[in-house]
Amino acid sequence: MQNITVLGAGVMGHGAAQLFAQARKNVRIRARRESSLEKAKELMTNSLKIMVDKGMLTENDMQEALSRITYTTDLHEAIRDADFVFESIPEDLEKKLDTYEIIENNVSDKTIITSNTSTFPLEELTQKAKHPERFIITHFFNPPQLVPIVEIVKVEHTDENIVKTTYNLMKEIGKSPVVLKKEITGFIVNRVQVAMLREAFNLMEQGVATAEDIDIAMKGSMGFKWGFCGPMESQDLAGLQTTKAMVGNILQDLSNTREVPSFLKEMVENDQLGIRTNQGFYKYDDNGEQAIHTRDDHFLDLLKLLQRK
Numbered sequence: 001m002q003n004i005t006v007l008g009a010g011v012m013g014h015g016a017a018q019l020f021a022q023a024r025k026n027v028r029i030r031a032r033r034e035s036s037l038e039k040a041k042e043l044m045t046n047s048l049k050i051m052v053d054k055g056m057l058t059e060n061d062m063q064e065a066l067s068r069i070t071y072t073t074d075l076h077e078a079i080r081d082a083d084f085v086f087e088s089i090p091e092d093l094e095k096k097l098d099t100y101e102i103i104e105n106n107v108s109d110k111t112i113i114t115s116n117t118s119t120f121p122l123e124e125l126t127q128k129a130k131h132p133e134r135f136i137i138t139h140f141f142n143p144p145q146l147v148p149i150v151e152i153v154k155v156e157h158t159d160e161n162i163v164k165t166t167y168n169l170m171k172e173i174g175k176s177p178v179v180l181k182k183e184i185t186g187f188i189v190n191r192v193q194v195a196m197l198r199e200a201f202n203l204m205e206q207g208v209a210t211a212e213d214i215d216i217a218m219k220g221s222m223g224f225k226w227g228f229c230g231p232m233e234s235q236d237l238a239g240l241q242t243t244k245a246m247v248g249n250i251l252q253d254l255s256n257t258r259e260v261p262s263f264l265k266e267m268v269e270n271d272q273l274g275i276r277t278n279q280g281f282y283k284y285d286d287n288g289e290q291a292i293h294t295r296d297d298h299f300l301d302l303l304k305l306l307q308r309k
């Protein structure tokens with residue numbers, strides 16, 4: 001697995017390309033527009049520079065990583081000789097299916113084709129595939145060059161060698177992969193995240209806490225613990241008799257709504273999309289540039305700690 005193709009140079013694509021290049025892979029990244037590639041290069045360079053400033057990479061490592069990435073707007077050129085194609089184009093089924101058709105018609109039978117989809121089942125992604133057994137989902141988290149987890153999703157017809165090779169590749173590039181035992185909407189992390197968000201939104205709607213207070217409470221509790229001690233381990237440490245009582249007493253009072261809250265729909269309708277429009281739960285004046293910088297700076301410190309473990 002030496003030649004890696006990354007399709008899509010957006011939020012996720014550029015981070016994944018950087019990650020593969022840092023792991024000494026030959027990376028080709030493809031976007032439809034030159035301007036997207038230029039932006040991706042700038043973002044990767046900035047991200048690597050911060051790692052150098054923090055002593056996680058040398059200047060030489062950074063230059064070498066950058067030199068391993070080639071940029072193209074030509075899909076055929078991008079997938080030529082690819083061992084592993086990582087598709088990270090927008091979450092649009094038709095666009096993904098059209099792209100897979102071109103990939104399958106132009107790569108060798110040994111090429112592994114992966115999608116970074118957050119929502120589409122593998123069965124849907126492979127509905128027109130000639131070789132569905134070599135497709136697999138590798139679901140990264142933003143920013144992919146920093147967040148350790150990759151959820152690997154297979155289905156019954158997925159070739160077990162492809163699962164193994166993909167798992168090993170994720171380990172090789174420094175990730176913490178988890179292979180789901182069966183496919184389910186939202187995989188592991190987003191299911192748990194949405195369950196928590198449902199309750200956080202409920203607390204806001206009931207006037208119990210502001211968005212800011214919820215962030216303070218969660219950063220100082222689960223946020224503090226979970227990088228090193230996951231939710232299940234934490235219960236062992238607390239005592240399962242306490243967990244049983246807590247779950248029993250609180251569960252009946254939690255929100256079980258299946259609707260997106262109306263305040264969230266209104267925010268989106270009013271173009272309050274977060275950093276993209278400078279207004280979300282918080283206000284920004286630089287499209288979140290400072291917020292992203294601060295986040296990545298903290299994430300890198302945390303990554304250094306995790307790597308020392």
Ligand SMILES: NC(=O)c1ccc[n+]([C@@H]2O[C@H](COP(=O)([O-])OP(=O)(O)OC[C@H]3O[C@@H](n4cnc5c(N)ncnc54)[C@H](O)[C@@H]3O)[C@@H](O)[C@H]2O)c1
Binds near residue numbers: 090
């Ligand atoms: N953003 C996240 O936090 C996140 C997290 C995990 C997974 N994902 C998944 O990753 C994938 C990419 O998401 P993103 O947030 O990077 O999107 P994005 O919109 O930031 O980037 C998508 C890129 O694909 C390009 N593109 C658009 N249409 C295309 C087409 N027809 N063919 C080829 N390229 C095309 C765009 O120009 C852009 O460079 C999606 O499947 C998404 O669900 C996103």
